[in-house]
Amino acid sequence: MILMSFLLTSSGFAADPSLEYEQRSRSFFIETGFRYRSIMLPDSFLDAAFYDFDDEGAYPQKRPVVGGQLMGFELSIKREYSSWQFYAEYVFSTMGAGYWDDNLDAIPDHEDGHWLRPDNLSAWFGGVNFNYEIPITPQARSLWLSIVTGGGLGAGMAQGDITYWVPGSVAETDTECYPNAPAYIRKDSCAPDGSKVGEYSLWPFVPMLDLTLSLKFNFAKRAMFRIDGGLHPLPYYGFATGGLF
Ligand SMILES: [Ca+2]
DSSP states (O other), X not given: OHHHHHHHHOOOSOOXXXXXXXXXXXXXXEEEEEEEEEEEOOHHHHHTTBOOTTSTXXXXXXXXXXXXXXXXXXXXEEETTEEEEEEEXXXXXXXXXXXXOBSOOSSOOSSSOEXXXXXXXXXXXXXXXXXXXXXXXXXXXXXXXEEEEEEEEEEEEEEEEEEEEOOGGGOSSSTTSSTTSOHHHHHHHSOOOEEHHHHHOSSOEEEEEEEEEEEEEEETTTEEEEEEEEESSSEEEEEEEEEEO
16 A cells, blocks of 8 residues: 555656657557466365365375466557557476375275376467556556456467376286385386376367456556466466567
């Protein structure tokens, strides 16, 4: 609140009215920016399908956290309050290796889980958003605030893989290796049972859905800084900064 009231009352550097009415040969702005985002699937979603270390009798190590970090470049064509935003970005998984024990067993079974090990799992994405901007402080000031909301679709291509081990009782590769042991034992000594990205995707294409709500700091019509949150396609928070021309 202190920051907000400072921004709202601060005169900052004097607004140059000529910027507002600057003659341009086109009727739209181009806004460019760099973005950073941290995406994460909340544990509570996964609790619906998988045991975690704090469940009775379960494998005692914390289940891996599904998440990643993302950096990208964005370019928006802005006209009045609406804009089309194009982006390209690189996201890498921060998920560690670990044990995934489903809780859908008729009788609780903690030995039937799979051990998953991400190997340099990352992806490139590109997409398009339609965004709408709502000013919340007077735009005549050199610094003014707005809310931006929007959404869009994109597609990505995954790199790397997720190597997995299954319980010895259902193993189809290296079946002589600990045939009665669970995956969390076999992963230390046995050959992997396969890889998820390589085996289950005809093409390693991943769809992208984005829904974003942002608080945007506009520095006249020259530069901007945004605090973003929403779905991308997992829940995320992040920021972006860039300029207009
Ligand atoms: Ca289970």
